[in-house]
Amino acid sequence: MGDVADSATHTNNWAVLVSTSRFWFNYRHMANVLSMYRTVKRLGIPDSQIILMLSDDVACNPRNLFPGSVFNNADRALDLYGESVEVDYRGYEVTVENFIRLLTDRWDEDHPKSKRLMTDENSNVFIYLTGHGGEDFLKFQDAEEIASHDIADAFAQMYAKKRYNELFFMIDTCQANTMFSKFYSPNVIAVGSSELDESSYSHHSDVEIGVAVVDRFTYYTLGFMEEIDKNSTLTLQDLFDSYTFEKVHSHVGVRTDLYSRNLSEVLITDFFGNVRNLVPDDDSVTNNHENDKELKSESTLLKIAKLKHNEALIQNTTTNPQVTKSKRINTDDAIYQGAVETYNVTLVKALGIFILVAFLFLLKTMSCSKTDTLKTTDISLYDEHVAIY
Amino acid sequence: MALVENLHRRIVSIGLVPKFISKLSQLSLLCCVIGLGCLVALLPSDGQFRRTYISENALLPSQAYSYFRESEWNILRGYRTQLDIFQHVSTIHDTNAEVSKWLQQFGVKTAVYEDEQYGETLYGIFHAPRGDGTEAMAIAAPWYNENGEHNTGGAALAITLMRYFSRWPVWSKNIIIVLSEDPKASLRSWVTAYHTSLDLTGGSIESAIVLDYPGVSDRFDYVELHYDGLNGETPNLDLVNVAVHVTEHEGMKVSLHGLPFSELDKNDYNSRLKTMLLGIKDSVLSGIKKCYGNEAFSGWRIQSITLKAKGTQGPHDVTTFGRIPEAMSRSVNNLLEKFHQSFFFYLLLAPRFFISIGTYLGTAVAVSVGFVLAALNQILNNKYAGLPLLSIYNIWSVLAFCIALTFAFITSQLFFYFPQPVALLSFNVLFSALPLVLSTRIKIQKPFSYRFKAIAYLYMAIVLTSLLVLNFSLALVMGVLAFPMTRTTTITNSNVFLSLRNFALILASNPFIATWAVVNFVEPTLSGTRVFGALIEAWQQLGCWTWFILCLGWYPSWLLVTYASIDAIDLETAKKEN
Numbered sequence: 001m002g003d004v005a006d007s008a009t010h011t012n013n014w015a016v017l018v019s020t021s022r023f024w025f026n027y028r029h030m031a032n033v034l035s036m037y038r039t040v041k042r043l044g045i046p047d048s049q050i051i052l053m054l055s056d057d058v059a060c061n062p063r064n065l066f067p068g069s070v071f072n073n074a075d076r077a078l079d080l081y082g083e084s085v086e087v088d089y090r091g092y093e094v095t096v097e098n099f100i101r102l103l104t105d106r107w108d109e110d111h112p113k114s115k116r117l118m119t120d121e122n123s124n125v126f127i128y129l130t131g132h133g134g135e136d137f138l139k140f141q142d143a144e145e146i147a148s149h150d151i152a153d154a155f156a157q158m159y160a161k162k163r164y165n166e167l168f169f170m171i172d173t174c175q176a177n178t179m180f181s182k183f184y185s186p187n188v189i190a191v192g193s194s195e196l197d198e199s200s201y202s203h204h205s206d207v208e209i210g211v212a213v214v215d216r217f218t219y220y221t222l223g224f225m226e227e228i229d230k231n232s233t234l235t236l237q238d239l240f241d242s243y244t245f246e247k248v249h250s251h252v253g254v255r256t257d258l259y260s261r262n263l264s265e266v267l268i269t270d271f272f273g274n275v276r277n278l279v280p281d282d283d284s285v286t287n288n289h290e291n292d293k294e295l296k297s298e299s300t301l302l303k304i305a306k307l308k309h310n311e312a313l314i315q316n317t318t319t320n321p322q323v324t325k326s327k328r329i330n331t332d333d334a335i336y337q338g339a340v341e342t343y344n345v346t347l348v349k350a351l352g353i354f355i356l357v358a359f360l361f362l363l364k365t366m367s368c369s370k371t372d373t374l375k376t377t378d379i380s381l382y383d384e385h386v387a388i389y
Numbered sequence: 390m391a392l393v394e395n396l397h398r399r400i401v402s403i404g405l406v407p408k409f410i411s412k413l414s415q416l417s418l419l420c421c422v423i424g425l426g427c428l429v430a431l432l433p434s435d436g437q438f439r440r441t442y443i444s445e446n447a448l449l450p451s452q453a454y455s456y457f458r459e460s461e462w463n464i465l466r467g468y469r470t471q472l473d474i475f476q477h478v479s480t481i482h483d484t485n486a487e488v489s490k491w492l493q494q495f496g497v498k499t500a501v502y503e504d505e506q507y508g509e510t511l512y513g514i515f516h517a518p519r520g521d522g523t524e525a526m527a528i529a530a531p532w533y534n535e536n537g538e539h540n541t542g543g544a545a546l547a548i549t550l551m552r553y554f555s556r557w558p559v560w561s562k563n564i565i566i567v568l569s570e571d572p573k574a575s576l577r578s579w580v581t582a583y584h585t586s587l588d589l590t591g592g593s594i595e596s597a598i599v600l601d602y603p604g605v606s607d608r609f610d611y612v613e614l615h616y617d618g619l620n621g622e623t624p625n626l627d628l629v630n631v632a633v634h635v636t637e638h639e640g641m642k643v644s645l646h647g648l649p650f651s652e653l654d655k656n657d658y659n660s661r662l663k664t665m666l667l668g669i670k671d672s673v674l675s676g677i678k679k680c681y682g683n684e685a686f687s688g689w690r691i692q693s694i695t696l697k698a699k700g701t702q703g704p705h706d707v708t709t710f711g712r713i714p715e716a717m718s719r720s721v722n723n724l725l726e727k728f729h730q731s732f733f734f735y736l737l738l739a740p741r742f743f744i745s746i747g748t749y750l751g752t753a754v755a756v757s758v759g760f761v762l763a764a765l766n767q768i769l770n771n772k773y774a775g776l777p778l779l780s781i782y783n784i785w786s787v788l789a790f791c792i793a794l795t796f797a798f799i800t801s802q803l804f805f806y807f808p809q810p811v812a813l814l815s816f817n818v819l820f821s822a823l824p825l826v827l828s829t830r831i832k833i834q835k836p837f838s839y840r841f842k843a844i845a846y847l848y849m850a851i852v853l854t855s856l857l858v859l860n861f862s863l864a865l866v867m868g869v870l871a872f873p874m875t876r877t878t879t880i881t882n883s884n885v886f887l888s889l890r891n892f893a894l895i896l897a898s899n900p901f902i903a904t905w906a907v908v909n910f911v912e913p914t915l916s917g918t919r920v921f922g923a924l925i926e927a928w929q930q931l932g933c934w935t936w937f938i939l940c941l942g943w944y945p946s947w948l949l950v951t952y953a954s955i956d957a958i959d960l961e962t963a964k965k966e967n
């Protein structure tokens with residue numbers, strides 16, 4: 001598996017997550033994209049490298065029985081909207097124009113950096129789209145459409161501008177596979193939920209909220225993702241093999257002809273996770289290209305990327321405990337086993353206290369003559385400590 | 390062009406046009422027969438109708454679980470017991486005051502609308518806690534239903550539902566409860582006032598559900614759904630579909646147009662034909678016959694239906710009935726815009742089968758084409774075809790038409806002041822007999838006879854074609870009932886048989902006589918001459934314009950045709966005699 005890890009050539013990861021639909025009854029698209037957001041964030045891509053586009057009219061919709069919350073499962077174990085969701089493009093900003101501009105980075109100079117896709121030729125970009133589509137088009141907010149040609153051309157521009165190393169395109173909509181049929185840029189790998197003339201289905205409804213909460217394709221993708229962590233060795237081939245017609249109820253399509261690497265050698269984390277092991281040596285980069293102006297600017301870009309990367313690492317370490325904060329046990333073998341702790345917190349606490357007490361007791365017996373003061377130690381302090389930890 | 394030229398030559402060579410003209414009379418009849426035949430034979434047969442479907446994605450009927458269950462039962466029972474006592478011991482004014490207090494207890498703003506003529510209406514608005522307050526859904530329960538029974542269950546249900554709704558945080562639209570005195574005049578008066586003069590309002594009403602659950606029984610058999618609006622309007626098919634879907638989802642059966650329970654499971658040609666014809670009847674007589682309540686909301690872009698619980702011993706309990714308005718409200722609540730998808734004009738063949746306007750409209754078009762052909766027949770198929778456009782005969786016939794129209798208008802207005810249906814009918818019978826009585830005494834010139842009829846048929850055709858999109862049922866029924874008048878012949882030689890035939894045809898196609906006869910045949914509640922009073926009432930209370938269509942659309946033509954049926958003499962003989 002060491003070979004597998006070595007075959008990746010990128011230094012940073014970006015994700016573009018788009019829910020193209022609006023309105024309350026399209027709740028599931030919001031849930032889809034927020035689940036994806038949560039997953040890539042959990043696997044290590046920092047918020048600064050995630051561009052999240054969504055109509056954002058669901059969480060605070062008056063029709064929402066759980067104001068301020070979005071769930072992707074009827075068990076409502078996980079509030080996707082609960083903590084630190086950074087939406088970059090919201091409401092009416094989710095347009096075809098903005099999406100294309102984002103990909104090709106054609107903005108005026110005042111456009112905030114946080115809303116830009118600042119990728120380079122070392123970036124692996126994951127693009128996820130969900131919404132209502134048809135043959136070769138995807139609706140944006142019931143107002144306009146993006147054609148498969150538009151996306152293909154945008155990718156070509158990205159390639160020409162060296163805006164990606166590898167690109168993973170995932171789409172969950174009706175007749176999704178038509179959307180990547182027109183791609184022609186190299187190093188693009190695409191997966192779609194359903195083929196031509198085929199609908200993409202929702203997985204289940206929440207009878208309290210009164211809407212479907214997640215789509216099948218996304219549901220099983222998430223299910224797969226929950227099983228992997230940052231140093232997982234599962235590959236894209238494993239992901240694609242996990243889709244069956246019985247699960248998704250439509251024919252999942254994968255496009256690999258533009259992609260040179262063998263899928264069974266491509267780690268999932270190449271696209272979903274942030275890489276920390278592959279940061280190139282600072283000196284070698286600067287020394288090698290000292291005289292080359294262009295490449296110099298690139299190296300500064302790299303520096304920025306690295307800075308960001310470091311930031312991300314810091315963020316990452318802070319956000320990680322948040323992700324696994326939930327105390328609920330997922331009893332049915334639903335997909336979020338990874339998300340929710342599968343052990344009983346109180347049990348762990350009790351065990352910890354027991355060990356501590358045992359340790360203290362041991363200390364006491366070992367040096368009872370020397371340390372009489374230990375007797376007065378307040379056990380509850382330790383208790384609290386354990387709780388915080 | 391060559392093809393068209395060929396076609397033209399061919400038409401000329403086989404003399405199609407003269408043949409066509411000579412057969413106009415038969416063709417006219419054929420049109421009417423085709424129209425009627427299509428309606429009766431074709432539309433209800435397999436392959437002609439479609440299954441209903443929810444067109445608006447946002448509605449999601451029954452997607453949310455309905456919780457109006459046993460927990461609400463005792464509350465409902467409490468209100469109902471109270472209302473049952475009020476019914477006997479207190480006036481509606483006092484009841485309203487008391488119910489108003491109940492509603493205020495759970496945050497509903499109430500007001501009483503007082504109409505001097507039609508009694509007072511209590512209404513309350515529950516403002517959606519998180520909604521923008523520009524739209525509303527109405528739940529209405531008249532104190533007395535169309536049969537004069539006390540709507541104890543319906544009113545108690547409406548109040549309980551309001552209480553229940555006030556505990557949900559999911560509303561995006563305000564909810565309005567309306568408790569009027571009856572489902573007709575007083576409810577209509579409130580709806581009009583809501584849109585014109587009331588101070589306490591809750592935004593534009595998107596949907597209205599009228600609950601009709603007479604008596605205090607806990608149980609019922611099935612649900613009757615009434616949807617016909619005034620003047621040929623129907624609520625958006627999506628709302629009807631949601632109602633049907635929800636009702637069947639909760640395990641109840643839906644009856645349309647008052648079909649009895651035993652016929653609800655049938656799905657064959659006969660049952661579909663029956664439902665369709667009953668639908669046409671209910672649509673024509675909507676507002677004229679008994680009103681269920683949904684008619685009152687018609688005409689303000691409010692989609693409304695009435696849910697009526699039938700029977701008292703059935704397997705379903707009153708909370709099941711309450712779950713229909715609950716789930717429907719959740720559905721309508723999901724809407725972001727007005728009902729705009731689906732169909733606004735349709736005929737239902739069964740709760741789940743419908744014919745769209747594109748399919749059935751042709752039948753009424755065929756009937757009105759029949760009138761056009763009859764008019765052409767009167768112009769072309771006689772030796773006066775070549776008369777110049779501004780000949781004295783044409784001008785006189787237009788003038789005569791204006792006189793007939795004026796006369797019809799005066800009749801329509803006079804009837805408001807002297808509502809004497811018997812006099813109206815007798816006058817029309819006498820007038821029908823005029824040609825027979827006059828027989829040889831007074832004669833009219835032959836060209837007049839033809840031209841009068843031509844104008845009459847043409848006017849009829851215009852009226853029908855303009856009406857058929859707005860009020861298909863009325864246009865079709867009127868066209869078919871008036872059609873006999875096109876079969877009258879112009880008589881010159883005092884043929885007794887032909888005179889009698891003309892008399893019969895004219896009698897049959899008289900707007901008042903035909904209406905009276907047909908309504909007596911199909912609607913027992915409007916037996917005798919009650920239909921005329923009901924027509925006037927429908928206009929005064931609800932704004933249903935059927936009376937004026939009869940008087941101004943149909944009557945002038947009939948007057949002209951009757952006059953034209955007086956024995957005629959040729960121009961030549963008239964000149965000789967002079």
